[in-house]
Amino acid sequence: MRIVVTGGAGFIGANLLHYLARTHPKDTLVTLDKLTYAGNRSSIRDLERSGKVDFIRGDIGSFGVVERTLRGADVVIHLAAETHVDRSIADAAPFLSTNVTGTWVLLESCRRLDIDRFYLVSTDEVMGSLPLDRPNLRFQLSTRYDPRSPYSASKAAADHLARAYYYTYGLPVVISNCGNNYGPYQHPEKLIPLAITHIMQGRKVPLYGDGKNVRDWIHVEDHCRAIDTIARKGKAGDTYLVGAKSERSNIEVLSTILALMGKGEDCIEHVADRPGHDRRYAIDPSYLVNRLGWKPLIPFEKGVAMTVKWYMENRKWWEPLVGVQKRKVLPPH
Numbered sequence: 001m002r003i004v005v006t007g008g009a010g011f012i013g014a015n016l017l018h019y020l021a022r023t024h025p026k027d028t029l030v031t032l033d034k035l036t037y038a039g040n041r042s043s044i045r046d047l048e049r050s051g052k053v054d055f056i057r058g059d060i061g062s063f064g065v066v067e068r069t070l071r072g073a074d075v076v077i078h079l080a081a082e083t084h085v086d087r088s089i090a091d092a093a094p095f096l097s098t099n100v101t102g103t104w105v106l107l108e109s110c111r112r113l114d115i116d117r118f119y120l121v122s123t124d125e126v127m128g129s130l131p132l133d134r135p136n137l138r139f140q141l142s143t144r145y146d147p148r149s150p151y152s153a154s155k156a157a158a159d160h161l162a163r164a165y166y167y168t169y170g171l172p173v174v175i176s177n178c179g180n181n182y183g184p185y186q187h188p189e190k191l192i193p194l195a196i197t198h199i200m201q202g203r204k205v206p207l208y209g210d211g212k213n214v215r216d217w218i219h220v221e222d223h224c225r226a227i228d229t230i231a232r233k234g235k236a237g238d239t240y241l242v243g244a245k246s247e248r249s250n251i252e253v254l255s256t257i258l259a260l261m262g263k264g265e266d267c268i269e270h271v272a273d274r275p276g277h278d279r280r281y282a283i284d285p286s287y288l289v290n291r292l293g294w295k296p297l298i299p300f301e302k303g304v305a306m307t308v309k310w311y312m313e314n315r316k317w318w319e320p321l322v323g324v325q326k327r328k329v330l331p332p333h
Contacts, residue, residue, distance in 0.1 A: 007032075032056045061097060076119065103158040209273035
């Protein structure tokens with residue numbers, strides 16, 4: 001197949017391209033990426049040099065660029081997005097431009113070009129927040145949308161647009177909503193790489209509020225296997241929730257990282273909480289597991305240990321990104 005991945009220089013996109021190149025070497029892989037601050041071409045440089053990935057720099061909001069890129073594609077996997085909640089609170093405009101308008105341009109281009117499959121990779125944040133005192137309650141396919149930040153609202157709008165194109169035009173759309181990813185090539189503004197890189201630099205790790213906010217964590221390779229499975233086997237019009245049932249509070253995540261790196265909780269610096277900070281996310285992935293046979297394979301503790309090791313061995317990848325932020329350390333996601 002000819003597969004176009006938008007946002008392939010970003011965190012999940014880069015990991016997905018590495019996974020697809022390794023597991024489906026006969027497929028043709030193309031990525032379209034604008035290379036904003038979150039896109040790092042060095043993450044896929046080896047794939048480019050080996051001829052396994054064709055890189056195109058461009059904006060998903062440009063019809064001309066998008067249609068030239070998509071022509072001849074069998075599958076479009078849409079990952080390009082503005083994703084950092086704090087940045088969306090500070091300035092929502094890029095989120096509306098990329099996540100809403102950019103998604104519409106891709107959908108309309110796929111419709112015009114008669115693309116066989118459009119796959120939107122989305123987030124569990126579109127469903128809002130769950131209470132801490134009901135641990136058995138998880139996001140279901142029937143859970144209503146309740147976005148709480150400009151970021152999650154923009155992703156919710158993208159989901160609705162994709163479904164509208166399925167129902168109105170018959171465009172073969174699939175959607176997945178996933179929990180918090182972690183692993184290699186993640187920008188160090190996010191919680192886990194932020195903690196690892198701060199500790200490596202002898203800096204305090206900022207933590208919002210009481211640190212009890214819970215997220216459903218999944219290693220990015222497990223997510224990439226889910227994306228691959230859904231892209232090839234998912235039913236047009238369906239939505240799949242992707243999660244590892246690995247819920248941890250932010251303070252528990254940091255405690256795991258500190259223990260792995262031989263540090264104590266005196267390395268944590270509590271900071272003022274984020275406005276509208278969602279308290280808990282948790283996902284029921286049973287539809288995906290039962291219908292398509294996917295399941296997560298990497299336990300959280302093992303995955304975090306792998307991630308710590310990767311950042312310790314790849315300073316040349318993340319140090320330039322940290323240098324950009326020296327004057328303002330962003331709190332964790």
